[in-house]
Amino acid sequence: MITIKNLSFGYNSKEEIIHDVSLHVQPGTIYGFLGPNGSGKTTIIRLILNLLKHKAGKIYIDGTEVNINSVEIFRRIGSMIESPSLYNHLSGRANLEIFALYYSIDKKRIEEVLEIAGLTDAANKIVKRYSLGMKQRLGIAICLLHDPDLLILDEPLNGLDPHGIAEIRHLLIKLCKEEGKTIFVSSHLLSEIESTCDFIGIISKGKLLFQGKIDDLKNAQAGKMIYSIEPSNLDLATAQMNGLTFSTFDNKITVEVESKEEIAQVIKSLVTNGVDLYSVQRKENNLEDLFLELTK
Amino acid sequence: MLLKLLYIEHKKTKRSFAFWLTIFGSMVIPMVVCLVMLVKPAPFVPFADANPWKRLLIMNFASVSSFLFPMYVIYLIGLLGNIEYKSSNWKKLFVLPIRKELLISSKLLYVLIHIFAAIILFGINTLLFGMIAGLAHPELKLLDFSPQFDLMIWLVYHLFLSVLGIIGLQFILSIFFENILITLAIGLFLMVGSLIAAGLKWEYIEFVPYASPNRFAAAAGTVKEWITKPEWTNLVVFGLSFAFSLFFFKRKTVK
Numbered sequence: 001m002i003t004i005k006n007l008s009f010g011y012n013s014k015e016e017i018i019h020d021v022s023l024h025v026q027p028g029t030i031y032g033f034l035g036p037n038g039s040g041k042t043t044i045i046r047l048i049l050n051l052l053k054h055k056a057g058k059i060y061i062d063g064t065e066v067n068i069n070s071v072e073i074f075r076r077i078g079s080m081i082e083s084p085s086l087y088n089h090l091s092g093r094a095n096l097e098i099f100a101l102y103y104s105i106d107k108k109r110i111e112e113v114l115e116i117a118g119l120t121d122a123a124n125k126i127v128k129r130y131s132l133g134m135k136q137r138l139g140i141a142i143c144l145l146h147d148p149d150l151l152i153l154d155e156p157l158n159g160l161d162p163h164g165i166a167e168i169r170h171l172l173i174k175l176c177k178e179e180g181k182t183i184f185v186s187s188h189l190l191s192e193i194e195s196t197c198d199f200i201g202i203i204s205k206g207k208l209l210f211q212g213k214i215d216d217l218k219n220a221q222a223g224k225m226i227y228s229i230e231p232s233n234l235d236l237a238t239a240q241m242n243g244l245t246f247s248t249f250d251n252k253i254t255v256e257v258e259s260k261e262e263i264a265q266v267i268k269s270l271v272t273n274g275v276d277l278y279s280v281q282r283k284e285n286n287l288e289d290l291f292l293e294l295t296k
Numbered sequence: 297m298l299l300k301l302l303y304i305e306h307k308k309t310k311r312s313f314a315f316w317l318t319i320f321g322s323m324v325i326p327m328v329v330c331l332v333m334l335v336k337p338a339p340f341v342p343f344a345d346a347n348p349w350k351r352l353l354i355m356n357f358a359s360v361s362s363f364l365f366p367m368y369v370i371y372l373i374g375l376l377g378n379i380e381y382k383s384s385n386w387k388k389l390f391v392l393p394i395r396k397e398l399l400i401s402s403k404l405l406y407v408l409i410h411i412f413a414a415i416i417l418f419g420i421n422t423l424l425f426g427m428i429a430g431l432a433h434p435e436l437k438l439l440d441f442s443p444q445f446d447l448m449i450w451l452v453y454h455l456f457l458s459v460l461g462i463i464g465l466q467f468i469l470s471i472f473f474e475n476i477l478i479t480l481a482i483g484l485f486l487m488v489g490s491l492i493a494a495g496l497k498w499e500y501i502e503f504v505p506y507a508s509p510n511r512f513a514a515a516a517g518t519v520k521e522w523i524t525k526p527e528w529t530n531l532v533v534f535g536l537s538f539a540f541s542l543f544f545f546k547r548k549t550v551k
Contacts, residue, residue, distance in 0.1 A: 011551070049391050051550040075393040085388035089312050089380070101304050102392050142388075 001027045001150055001182040002048060007057035009047055018043055018206045021057070025184055027149075028174050031175040032197035033186040036295050038260035041186040042082060045154050048184075049079055061150065073102075078148035082155060084139020088128040092119055092138050095127060096145060105144040110145070118167070128282070133164035140171065153185045157192050168270065169196050190291040202257040204295035227263050229253045232276035240269050254283070301394075301402030302409070305376075305545045314375040321368055323425075324418040325360050330425035337433040347441045349426065354517040356422045357451045361458065362513040363487065365418075366506065369411055369459050370466050370483035376407055377470025377479065404467055404538060415455050419448045425483065430472060448516070454527070458512035461505025461530035462466055468471040469508070469544065471500025502526045505533050 002025040009018040018040050025031040035041050046052045048059055048068050051240050055113070064073050067225040086095055114120045117137040122130065122283045130138065136156055143151055153172075157165050173196055175181045187193045194200070196215055202210040202217075210217060231237035237253060238246070246255040246265070257263045270277060299311050309315050329352070342348040380386050389399060423443045430438025462483075469479045492504035501507050508526040515524075523531070 020334040046387075046550065049387075051390055053549060071393050071395055073300055073393075074391045075389065079388075081387050082386060085383055087383045089308075090308070094307065094310075098304055098307055100389075101300060101307070102394065104300075119321055162477070253439050 001025050001062055002184060003056045003060040004044075004048070005056075007044070007047065007058075007059065009043060009054050009056075011129075016055075016206070018047070018054075021203070021206070021208045023208060023211055025182060027062075027182050028176065028180050029198040030185065030196055031184045032171060032190075032193045032200040033184060033203065034186065034200055034291065035186075035195070035203035036192055037188050039203045039295065041188075041203060043062060043206075044113065045079075045081060045152055045186060045201070048152065049074075049077070049081070051081075053195075075146065076149045077152060078143030078146065078150070079152040080139045080154060080156060081145050081152075082158075084135050086127050086135060086138060086140070086142075089126065091124050091126055092130065092134075092141075093123040095138065096123075099142050099145050105146055109147075113115050113144045116171070117142060120229075132159045133161065133167070136160060136168065137171075138163070140168070143174075144236055149180075149182060151181055151183045151185075153183065155186055155188070157187060157189075165192060169193070172196055198219055202291065202295060208283040209295065225257050225263065227255055227257065227260070227266075227281075227282045228283055229255060229266075229270070230278040230280075231270060232278065233274075236273065237270055237275045240266070240273055240275070297366070297394075297398065298402055298405070301398065304405050305402060305406035306318050307380055309376065309406075312375070313408075314372055314379075314381065316376070317368070317372060317400055318414045318417070322511060323421050324360075324516070325356055325364070326418070326421040326425040329356055329422075331358075332428045333429040333436060334432050337429070337436055340429075342437055345445060347446045348430075348437050349441055350447060352426050352438070353419070353422055353444060353447055353451060353502060356418075357455060358513045358514070358516040360418070361455055361516065362510040363491065365415075365455065366459055366462055366487055366509045367484070369462055370412075370415070370480060370487070372411065373407055373466040373470050374476045374479040374483070375461065376403075377467065378476040381474045381476075384536070386548075390548075390550060396545050396548075397542055399474075400471070400541055401538075403471075404541065407463060411459065412456055415452045419452050423551050443526075451516060454512055454516075456525075457523065457527040457530060458508040459530075460527070460535075461533035464530075464534035465505060468537050468541055468544070471541065471548075505530050 004021060004023045007018055010014055010016040021044060026041070033041055043052065047054045048066065051071055061073050061077065066073065066157045093110065096113065100107060100110055114123050117140055119134065119137055119141060122134060127135065127138065141157065156168055160168065172183055172185065176183050177252060181215055185193060197214065199212065200217065202216055229237070234251055235247060241253070241255060244255050244257065246253050255266065256265065267277065267280060342351065380389065390396070400448050427447055430436050466479065469482055473479050486506045490504050491510060493504065494501050494507045494510050502511065502525050506529055511526050
């Protein structure tokens with residue numbers, strides 16, 4: 001549905017902020033586009049939507065190249081970038097009516113999307129009195145108005161409470177699985193969308209670091225074991241960590257090893273050098289840690 | 297399509313400050329003049345058989361056109377242009393399956409219609425408040441004569457032409473600058489500068505669009521030509537502004 005080939009971009013000729021990014025989003029799937037704040041997610045989304053002009057590379061939506069003359073392709077895309085674009089002095093329904101007119105859509109559809117977004121009861125309320133979650137849902141309702149095949153949502157879970165996050169997640173899964181929509185959703189938190197996405201792409205400092213299924217990411221990190229050690233003397237203990245990847249926090253050492261034999265060696269070395277160990281604990285491979293590790 | 301886009305612009309403006317500014321703004325001067333006539337009618341009693349409507353219409357149109365009306369135009373265009381910035385809606389409008397040229401043309405056309413409607417409303421309010429004053433004070437003879445609609449239309453037409461240049465230039469500013477204060481400050485600066493230049497009788501003043509309403513005020517009711525020299529300048533400035541808006545808008549990005 002979306003294919004990006006060797007995309008590069010910079011706001012001026014000297015500084016490049018997106019470096020040679022290529023990615024592919026399959027139709028009928030949810031693609032999570034992940035990266036820390038400032039990694040280039042929103043810039044890439046703006047480039048996909050032709051809101052910024054790319055310097056190098058190609059962007060295709062369903063086989064059609066996006067360029068300055070792209071107009072018709074937008075009939076098939078619903079998008080929400082950062083905060084939803086709403087006329088705050090008008091009601092939720094009036095906002096939908098405006099976009100229904102732009103897309104020449106029957107008013108009946110307004111009731112349908114209000115229902116999907118759970119805003120039927122609040123439809124006549126002025127938008128400036130909406131909560132953040134309601135605004136996000138109205139933004140998504142506007143995206144759905146013209147029944148697009150592709151939804152591009154930039155940080156739709158930003159600022160939502162856990163209940164709001166669960167609602168939007170549920171809505172995205174429903175739209176993809178029941179209505180066959182392709183969804184490209186960005187987030188800066190893996191945990192927010194990992195259960196929702198079929199595929200993920202991880203970006204950091206304008207470079208795409210990983211693309212594939214979440215299981216692939218886990219497998220890429222398989223074979224590595226992480227242990228948490230609580231020593232009696234942190235300085236003496238860290239001095240024994242030669243050649244190992246480790247970090248310290250709250251008087252504990254988190255160390256990465258290849259095998260059980262290797263951690264046994266580490267323990268033996270610590271004890272023989274006079275370090276008492278209060279606890280040694282194996283940590284499960286945590287996706288959030290992997291994500292942080294990749295993007296640091 | 298253009299009609300639909302105009303209707304959309306109208307829907308966006310409904311209930312907004314710009315909408316109420318036009319409704320109530322067009323009443324202020326006719327109401328103030330009416331109050332003055334109610335309190336002190338003597339200076340307004342017409343000589344012999346002179347039609348009092350002519351004097352009232354010219355007085356009202358001339359009193360707003362040199363500064364108040366152009367400032368209303370500057371403020372209104374700032375507000376209308378700012379609707380999209382305030383709601384961060386440019387990024388949404390640019391991903392509509394509608395050509396940008398059509399979007400910008402409809403916005404400019406809506407501004408023109410809104411301002412033209414505001415002038416007509418001002419003319420109608422002048423007549424309505426004049427009738428109220430005429431009812432209270434028969435010596436004003438406002439009810440003895442029929443209102444001069446032809447003169448009103450002539451004044452509406454020329455006042456509109458006199459602000460056309462300002463409309464074009466302020467429109468560019470309103471889509472260029474996100475901050476409405478910058479648009480207003482530039483407009484105010486050019487307005488005051490033009491009034492000073494006009495006061496100093498600068499030889500090229502007829503080529504300054506911001507001084508055009510002031511020249512209309514000075515000659516209100518005496519103009520016989522369909523299009524005066526300053527109005528030609530306004531038409532040219534408006535045409536160039538429109539062309540520039542199209543060029544600029546086509547290349548506008550959303551950062």
